[in-house]
Amino acid sequence: MLKRKAFYELEKWKKNRSDKSLIVTGARQVGKTYIVREFGKTYRSFIELNFLEEPQLCQIFKGNLSVDTILMGIRLSKMNASVIDGDTLLFLDEVQECPEAITALKFLAMDKRIDTIASGSALGMAYNRVSSYPVGYVEYLDMFALDYEEFLWAMGVEADIILNVKKHLENLTPVEEVIHNKFMQYLRQYMVLGGMPEVLKTFIKSMDYVSAHELQKRIYRDYLADIARFANPSEKIKAEKCYRSIPSQLMKDNHKFQYSVVEKKGTARKFESSIDWLESSHMAVIVKNVGFVEYPLQLHEIDENIRLYASDIGLIICTFDYSLMQAVLADHADENSGHIVLKTAKGGLYEALIADILSKKGYKNLHFYRNEAGTAELEFLIEGKDGVVPVEVKAGRKKAKTLDNLLKKDDILKGYKLADQNIGVDGKKITLPLYMAMWI
Secondary structure (H helix, E strand, O other), rough: OOOOOHHHHHHHHHHHHHHOEEEEEEOOOOOHHHHHHHHHOOOEEEEEEEEEHHHHHHHHHOOOOOOOOHHHHHHHOOOOOOOOOEEEEEEEEEEOOOHHHHHHHHHHHHOOOOOEEEEEEOOOOHHHHHHOOOOOOEEEEEOOOOOOOHHHHHHOOHHHOOOOOOHHHHHHHOOOHHHHHHHHHHHHHHHHHOHHHHHHHHHHHHHHHHHHHHHHHHHHHHHHHHHHOOOOOOHHHHHHHHHHHHHHHHHHHOOOOOOOHOOOOOOOOHHHHHHHHHHHOOOOOEEEOOOOOOOOOOEEEEEEEEEEEEEHHHHOOOOOOHHHHHHHHOOOOOOOOHHHHHHHHHHHHHHHHHHHHHHOOOOOEEEEEEEEOOOEEEEEEEEEEOOEEEEEEOOOOOOOHHHHHHHHOOOOOOOOEEHHHHHEOOOEEEEHHHHHHOOO
């Protein structure tokens, strides 16, 4: 079993007994069904209804939605199903295929006899199809592919070792060189493999990057198929074009999303709704430009100026040929070394890596800074208890000039430079290894 943080979120939901059903959403193949099934083992009775595999089960939720009627319908449809009051988990999988079941979540939550989890692809959660959405009676859990820390667990790195490295961040002391180098090696592996559970299981079993690469390409094709299946008719082709263009956007010197790369003479007016759809489906991460660094950043957003990354770094790498995967694995801090394609794409790929790590950590509103003249640029700005915190990403060891200038502002208390370097402190600038992005 792959150890997932989502499992602990499910345990908290069960312990709190908040009298609400839970909706678990996420893109294809991030492990939603698997983790709920594992969680179901903590109950004496576990009942699973999959509306995609057995569409006839939707009939249970037609008409009368009283809980007694629903449970009777389940017992008649699933002969081995047993309902134990207070110790039963009902799992409604692929619930986007049965809008009436989403409506029923309210009544199941109010009844309190059983716990209910609904799960489905974020691409297909068309809430406007639901006659009465259960507002106030559901909690939400967004699932993504494995993050870097979960990847370390999957690779067999013990929790005490990870905790030891984290303490170096807390104390701002350099990590022992042998450990630092090993964590950078793991980071490069994560960069090429990403966090899709099936890919990692395949790799851990075979230790074969080629097999993992082929599986990634299949999942990428499945994602494109899901766009065709779930997107509104007016968005299908546009959303696919935008998603396909992400690797090309990252190959440019300026990683701003350019609609002309998607389509000759393309415009934001034509494609921005498709990009919003990709973000809401958990397939992509949008990072918005601000022209002025001041809290709150939302007030300084520049419309139509964004950067776009795939929600899992592995689904960017797999769009290139296998030689790029080899080049990333062999990469080191010298920016003048490596595969010719890596030289071109290196900065964009490391940006995409940090976007992956930060978004999976839970940052919902990421921003970047680029002034109008294009003479100052910073990859990420995050907001927290310390106000705005600038984050510069360096694929090598170049100086962080924009970060240095921003740190002269009195309202910027600190900033991070993420690079293939060990921990160092210079005034308000904190240099961290790239892998420590998972803790900032």
